[in-house]
Amino acid sequence: MRDVVVIGGGAAGLSGAVTLARARRSVLVIDDGTPRNAPADGVHGILGQEGVSPLELLVRGRAELAGYGGALRTGRVVAAEREDDGFVVTLDDGTTERARRLLVATGLVDDLPDLPGLRERWGHDVLHCPYCHGWEVRDQPIGVLATSERAVHQALLFRQWSDDVVLLQHTAPEPTPEQAEQLAARGIRVVRGVVVEVLATDGRLTGVRLASGDVVERSALTVMPRFVARLDGLAGLGLTAVPHEMGVGEHAASDLMGASSVPGVWVAGNATDLMAQVTGAMAAGTRAAAALNMDLIAEDTARAVVDLHR
Template sequence: MRDVVVIGGGAAGLSGAVTLARARRSVLVIGDGSPRNAPADGVHGLLGQEGVPPLELVARGRTELQGYGGEIRSGRVVSAGRDDDGFVVSLDDGSTERARRLLVATGLVDELPEVPGLRERWGHDVLHCPYCHGWEVRDQPIGVLGTSERSVHQALLFRQWSDDVVLLQHTAPDPTPEEAEQLAARGIGVVGGRVEEVLVTDGRLSGVRVSGGEVVPRSALAVMPRFVARLDGLAGLGLGAVPHELGVGEHAAADLMGASSVPGVWVAGNATDLMAQVTVAMAAGTRAAAAINADLIAQDTARAVERARAAG
């Protein structure tokens, strides 16, 4: 039985695993090698590693983990549950792993609006976070695909990076009078109707077609997905997704140190913090790992005291 099995091999999971391995814990990371940000050209805002390709960041993290004696298994968890004094995790290849504690860092799924061509450009010139990719589309014509009452806020955010921003109303409610005044004051146009197609020219986004046939030229499109924690195969733990307090999707609830409502199970990264950037996810993995190690130390100490008492 290992000390910890980490389910999910992205930024949060690997950061937690490295911290645990450096604490001389036996740790195994199980991941399928498909981090959420894989389509992106680079990771931004990561101090000292600006623009590193997402898969390269994962490869570096794996190498670091193995350097400290941590293990990595490629695969997908299909079930997990309690087993005597720990947990048993079953993989899609039929194998099982046992651990005293679990760290869930499975990330999330971006549920995008059903607009033809949108998914194909996701992570390139279709994006959602201005802090992650705003610099890369600065001074370009940007469209904000309206999907909710938060779309006005998103349009005002992207106005910081470009003075050519248009709110494509799509399925968002009409702006309130106050919001309409704000948009007008910032020079943000509003285009009514549903977006029916994302247009691509020479391999790059070139605009959108709205109902009625009008084409709105744009070089980048911002959209707020619905975020849903990836918890496939973990129902046996009693770990489920609940609505996020900001109304942006569903997450696995956890406290500030990553402890879930299930004793012995911690959660880190986008599986619990739906809005976390890579830097925040990495920090959360490290913090959760420290909490797990402290919990294991308490158990190890209690057992040592029992043995000492039994020895007289």
């Protein structure tokens, strides 16, 4: 039995695993090889590693883990449950792994609008986080695809990166008088009508087509998806997704150190913090690993005390 199995090998999972391996814990990372940010051209905001490829970042993290004696398995967890004084997880190939503790870092799924041409451009010129990709679309014509009342906030946010921002009303509620005033004051035009298609030419976004047939030319499109924690196969633990307090989707709730409501199970990264960027996910993985290690130390010490008095 290992000390810890980490489910998910992205930024949070690998950071947690490296921290645990450096603490001389036996740790195994199980990852299915489908990182959420794989479509992105680069990861930004990581001090000293600006613009690194998302996949290259994981390659480096895996090498660091191996250097400290940690292990990695490629596979997908299809079941997990408590067993005696630990946990057993079952992979999609039918094999099992056992551990005293679990760190869940499975990330999230972006629930995107079902529009032709949108998903293909996701992570390139269709995006949602200005701090991740705003610099790359600075001074470009940006369209904000409105699917909820949060779209006004998003339009005002992206206005920091470009003075040519259009709010595409699409299926969102009409802006309130106060919001309309704010948009007008910042020079953000509101285009009414449902968007039916995202247009691209030669691999680059060129605009959107409305139900009326009109085309709104844009070179970047931003949309706020609904975020849903990836918890497939973990129901046997009692770990379930609950609505996020900000109304942006569903997450696995945890405390500030990553402890979930399930004893012995910690959660880190986007599975619990839906808005976390890569640097935040890394920090959360490290923080959860430290708390998890302290929990193991307490258990080890309690056992040692019992042995001392035998």
